[in-house]
Every structure is written in structure tokens, then in C-alpha cells.
Amino acid sequence: MTTEHGAITGADLIAWGFKPSRRFGDLIAAANAMRNAGDDDGAIQAHLASLETAAAPIPIRTNAIPFGVFLDADDEAEQANRAAVIAHMDALMRVPTIKAGAVMPDACPSGVSPGTIPVGGVVACEDAIHPGFHSSDICCSVAITTLKRHDDPKRVLDVAQQLTHFGPGRRKDIVPAPRDIAAAFAANPFLRDIDPDAQFATQGDGNHFLFVGTLGKTSERAIVTHHGSRGPGAMLYKRGMAAAKRHTGIVAHRVPEHQSWLKADSDAGRSYWEALQIVRRWTKASHFAIHEMIARALGNRIEDQFWNEHNFVFQRADGLYYHAKGATPSFRGWWGDGASDQRDTELTLIPMNMAAPILICAPGDNAEALDFAPHGAGRNIGRKAFMRGNPDALAPPPGIDLRSYCGRLDPSELPAAYKDHRAVIRQIEAFKLARVVDRIEPHGCIMAGDWEADAPWRTGKPR
Ligand SMILES: Nc1nc2c(ncn2[C@@H]2O[C@H](COP(=O)(O)O)[C@@H](O)[C@H]2O)c(=O)[nH]1
Numbered sequence: 001m002t003t004e005h006g007a008i009t010g011a012d013l014i015a016w017g018f019k020p021s022r023r024f025g026d027l028i029a030a031a032n033a034m035r036n037a038g039d040d041d042g043a044i045q046a047h048l049a050s051l052e053t054a055a056a057p058i059p060i061r062t063n064a065i066p067f068g069v070f071l072d073a074d075d076e077a078e079q080a081n082r083a084a085v086i087a088h089m090d091a092l093m094r095v096p097t098i099k100a101g102a103v104m105p106d107a108c109p110s111g112v113s114p115g116t117i118p119v120g121g122v123v124a125c126e127d128a129i130h131p132g133f134h135s136s137d138i139c140c141s142v143a144i145t146t147l148k149r150h151d152d153p154k155r156v157l158d159v160a161q162q163l164t165h166f167g168p169g170r171r172k173d174i175v176p177a178p179r180d181i182a183a184a185f186a187a188n189p190f191l192r193d194i195d196p197d198a199q200f201a202t203q204g205d206g207n208h209f210l211f212v213g214t215l216g217k218t219s220e221r222a223i224v225t226h227h228g229s230r231g232p233g234a235m236l237y238k239r240g241m242a243a244a245k246r247h248t249g250i251v252a253h254r255v256p257e258h259q260s261w262l263k264a265d266s267d268a269g270r271s272y273w274e275a276l277q278i279v280r281r282w283t284k285a286s287h288f289a290i291h292e293m294i295a296r297a298l299g300n301r302i303e304d305q306f307w308n309e310h311n312f313v314f315q316r317a318d319g320l321y322y323h324a325k326g327a328t329p330s331f332r333g334w335w336g337d338g339a340s341d342q343r344d345t346e347l348t349l350i351p352m353n354m355a356a357p358i359l360i361c362a363p364g365d366n367a368e369a370l371d372f373a374p375h376g377a378g379r380n381i382g383r384k385a386f387m388r389g390n391p392d393a394l395a396p397p398p399g400i401d402l403r404s405y406c407g408r409l410d411p412s413e414l415p416a417a418y419k420d421h422r423a424v425i426r427q428i429e430a431f432k433l434a435r436v437v438d439r440i441e442p443h444g445c446i447m448a449g450d451w452e453a454d455a456p457w458r459t460g461k462p463r
């Protein structure tokens with residue numbers, strides 16, 4: 001046994017559970033250096049354990065394990081996109097924590113580093129949460145409210161435009177997040193110092209939207225919003241990534257940084273998992289806060305509400321963590337603890353583009369697709385490449401009341417920038433990824449618009 005101030009010996013290491021090896025001399029030296037620096041035995045043991053794991057890192061697989069491809073390619077652009085997606089998946093499926101993977105019909109690359117999970121990608125991991133696999137817009141999601149009275153869609157859009165918020169920053173009239181969610185932020189080590197109110201009930205930019213349409217079956221008027229967890233989610237992602245890189249740097253330092261993970265069954269992993277659930281509640285509440293403001297201002301009654309996230313991690317009965325990077329859960333019970341939130345349903349929403357119906361779907365339960373469906377139509381080429389190929393402003397779609405919050409349309413968001421939605425719907429049906437039970441026909445859409453057009457980083461001139 002060690003005495004408080006005595007030197008640590010090989011016998012002490014064996015008593016602490018370390019197996020004798022050629023490295024024992026180095027471990028004993030490291031242990032004594034820490035003892036002399038005043039570290040306690042707990043810290044010394046943890047450090048020695050990390051040195052041991054670093055000396056025998058978890059290896060990357062030599063070959064990819066098989067994955068499901070639910071992605072047809074008709075023309076040249078689609079074939080190039082499919083080949084790029086498969087190349088990324090081939091590199092990704094060598095990550096040792098991954099047990100299964102699949103790509104959806106809307107798949108497209110989401111980064112240049114080999115093995116970056118594509119948009120439309122799903123991977124199931126054992127005892128591991130990879131922040132890079134749900135990506136920075138944690139819990140990007142779509143939410144619907146149907147209204148009792150069939151208000152004129154133009155009026156709904158007018159009211160919505162006054163009440164929602166797009167673009168960077170925060171609302172002038174801050175809408176506070178629910179107090180129980182704020183308290184949960186304060187109690188979580190990843191979220192403690194993040195202001196839950198600053199960007200609550202705001203929608204950000206890019207392809208986030210507020211859509212007004214009519215349900216095919218009931219003719220009810222519907223509001224659908226698309227946004228994620230804004231600043232809080234971005235901060236959580238950054239911190240999660242930093243913790244994941246620290247962990248993976250010790251246990252599997254040959255794994256590229258963008259594929260880092262947190263051990264789920266660890267203090268950091270549990271706190272991160274809890275933070276994801278808190279941010280999920282925040283995002284859901286943010287959608288419905290916007291919808292409720294609009295319904296109240298219209299003097300209309302809310303008939304029904306549901307939502308789903310498409311950038312998230314779902315833990316399933318097999319214990320695995322299913323990471324969805326732009327994929328819609330398509331299995332019963334995806335919403336988690338239904339008892340704690342009676343408003344969740346098995347139905348999900350899959351938007352296509354501003355001029356096409358939004359699909360209302362029931363689970364497809366296609367186990368080969370890991371029980372996921374696409375989350376949209378997806379792009380065959382990136383936003384910038386699309387703009388290079390279509391430099392002239394494109395016309396807004398006829399018959400659609402399209403509004404940009406900043407006053408300047410963003411052409412990279414027009415329907416032509418996305419894959420043909422009919423082909424994506426055909427694939428959803430052919431591969432049985434989800435059952436389309438209704439469609440929300442479009443009237444109009446509000447988006448952030450191109451608020452950066454005059455920004456110095458685009459014009460090169462100071463403002
Ligand atoms: N109904 C609308 N759908 C749209 C619009 N812009 C994009 N989209 C679709 O949403 C998905 C999801 O995008 P992501 O940011 O979560 O990857 C995308 O694939 C499109 O199919 C719109 O203005 N209206």
C-alpha cells in the first residue's frame with residue numbers, strides 16, 4: 001500500500017488494477033511526478049488509465065461495414081452526388097463505434113473531410129455520442145399548428161411576418177423561454193452560462209422558413225415552421241465537440257477529429273445527453289411560441305400541433321444511439337417519453353420546397369433504413385455551386401406568396417435549387433421509408449432572405 005508521502009511502486013500500480021507491462025517504468029515515473037506535484041491518488045489513477053488507453057488506442061476499421069443506400073440517381077448530377085455520398089459513407093463506416101448506417105433519398109455531402117456524415121445520413125453507435133454526426137444546428141426541426149377557422153392565407157402570412165423573427169441576433173421584444181427550461185439550462189454543465197431567452201422564438205436564416213398552407217384531407221389552414229436550436233444549440237455543439245475531441249484524443253487518437261465522440265456512459269456523456277434533451281425541449285417550445293403568438297393575434301383557435309426534429313440523436317431499445325444528420329425518424333416512439341408530453345404524435349413532417357406540398361407521414365418502420373426517412377428533397381449541388389451555375393436572379397414560383405424578412409430574396413432557396421421533389425416522394429414510397437398520410441398544399445412562405453448581400457465579408461467593402 002502507498003503511504004501518503006511515500007513513492008509509488010509497481011506493487012501500488014498492481015493494487016490499483018494495472019497489469020504489469022513493459023510500460024510500467026514510465027507509468028511509475030509519471031505517477032511519482034504527479035504525487036510530488038501534490039495530486040491525489042484519484043487523479044493519478046485517472047491519468048495513468050488515460051496513458052494506458054493512449055498506448056493501445058481503439059483502432060479504426062480497415063474496411064467499412066455495410067450500410068443501406070436508399071438513394072436513386074437518374075441524371076449525371078444525381079450520379080455524381082450519389083458517388084460522393086457513398087465515398088463519405090465508406091470512410092465513415094470505419095469509425096469503430098458505428099454498428100449500422102444508411103443514407104436517405106435526399107442525401108448529399110455536408111463537408112469536405114473524408115467520412116463527414118452526409119446530409120440524409122443515419123448512423124447507430126454503441127456507447128458513443130458523436131456531436132459531429134448531429135451537427136451544429138442541433139435539433140433542426142419542423143413544427144405544425146392547424147387552425148380552427150379557415151383564415152385568408154394572406155392574412156396569416158401578414159400576421160406571421162409581424163410576429164416571427166428571421167436573420168441573425170435576437171428579437172427586439174424578447175420572448176422568454178419557459179422557466180422550467182431556463183432552470184434546466186442553469187443546472188446543466190454544458191448549458192449553465194447560456195442565456196435561454198436571447199434567441200427564443202427566432203428562426204435564424206438559410207433555408208429556415210415559416211410556411212402557410214392547407215391540409216389536403218381537412219382543408220384546415222396550417223402554419224409550419226422550420227428552425228433549430230439557434231445560439232444555445234451552436235454553443236452546446238461547440239462544447240460537445242471540444243469534450244469529444246479530448247476523449248477521442250485519448251482513447252482513439254487515430255480517429256479524425258470530426259468523427260470524435262463522447263463516451264455515453266461517462267459523466268461528460270451523460271451531461272451532454274441531458275443537454276441535448278434540454279435543447280430539444282427549448283427548440284420545440286420556440287416553434288410553438290411563434291405559432292401561439294400568431295394564433296392569438298389572428299383570434300383563431302389551435303386545433304392540433306405536432307413536430308419532429310431531423311438533426312438529432314435518438315436512443316432506441318437496442319441501446320444504440322441513432323444519429324440523424326438531416327433524417328426524419330420513422331418509427332413509433334421516436335418522440336421519447338410520450339407520457340411527459342401528450343402533444344407528440346407518431347406523425348412527422350417532410351418539407352420539399354416552398355412551392356411543393358409538405359408531406360405528413362406515418363412511420364415506415366423499414367429496419368434496413370434504420371427506421372428513418374428523408375428530411376426534405378435535398379440538393380444535388382451546394383448552395384454556392386448552384387448560384388455560380390444560375391447567376392441571374394431566378395423568378396419566384398408562380399402562385400406562391402413568397403416573402404423575405406430582410407426584403408431581399410435569396411435565390412439559392414428557390415425550388416430549382418433542390419432535387420425534384422416528385423422523385424424524392426417516389427423513393428420514399430418505393431423504399432417504404434414512411435407512409436405519406438396527407439399533404440399540406442402551399443400558399444406562401446417567409447424566409448430570412450439574403451440579409452448578408454451588403455455585408456463587408458461579401459462585398460469586400462467596409463459598411
Ligand atoms: N416547404 C419548404 N421546404 C423547404 C424550403 N427550403 C428548403 N426546404 C426543404 O427543407 C429541407 C430541410 O432542410 P435542412 O436545412 O434541414 O437540411 C430541404 O432539404 C428542403 O427540401 C422552403 O422554403 N419551404
Ligand SMILES: [Mn+2]
Pocket residue numbers: 140141226227310
Ligand atoms: Mn432543418
